[in-house]
Amino acid sequence: MFKIIISLLLIFGLSLNIEANEKFKKEELKELITEAKYNPSKQLELFNIYKTNYNKYNIKKSSKKAIKWLEKAANNNNVEAQLILSNLYLTGEYKVKKDIKKSFYWVKRAAKTDNSKALFKLATFYEGGVVVKRDYEKALLLTLKSYFVDRKNEEAREKLVQIKENGEKIGYQRYLVEKVRKITSL
Numbered sequence: 001m002f003k004i005i006i007s008l009l010l011i012f013g014l015s016l017n018i019e020a021n022e023k024f025k026k027e028e029l030k031e032l033i034t035e036a037k038y039n040p041s042k043q044l045e046l047f048n049i050y051k052t053n054y055n056k057y058n059i060k061k062s063s064k065k066a067i068k069w070l071e072k073a074a075n076n077n078n079v080e081a082q083l084i085l086s087n088l089y090l091t092g093e094y095k096v097k098k099d100i101k102k103s104f105y106w107v108k109r110a111a112k113t114d115n116s117k118a119l120f121k122l123a124t125f126y127e128g129g130v131v132v133k134r135d136y137e138k139a140l141l142l143t144l145k146s147y148f149v150d151r152k153n154e155e156a157r158e159k160l161v162q163i164k165e166n167g168e169k170i171g172y173q174r175y176l177v178e179k180v181r182k183i184t185s186l
Contacts, residue, residue: 043073082110104131116150
């Protein structure tokens, strides 16, 4: 009989603990949503919560809500959100309709902050002539700026090495290739 009572107390206590934990999670989520109204990093956090089923709040995945929060963060100048949104418009993930012009818009906006990744991604638009007129000189300048802003940017570094070694073969004029050779020691 004693074991049954102890077992019931443990089960009842565990049940109360689970309910209290769920209540705490709901309150924590409400607080996060309130903070997110004016905080772009919290808006990005909510995007990450809604984009997956595996989150500590046990919220079901919702592409619509995820994108809503991502757009808010991007509009509030969160560079990471701008780059993610640019990529989503490029790939069409999370039920975002592919739109290369919007992708370009967001990467260009992010590049205004001199973010190395954004600068490099913008350079690829100019190199490929996607949405904008192909402009190897502008692509090179953006790639150089990307590299000099963050020398750990491997994509920019590898692109500069490629231009230095095979620039003319991939469309760069000789004077641009020579600039890379003079400026960099890659």
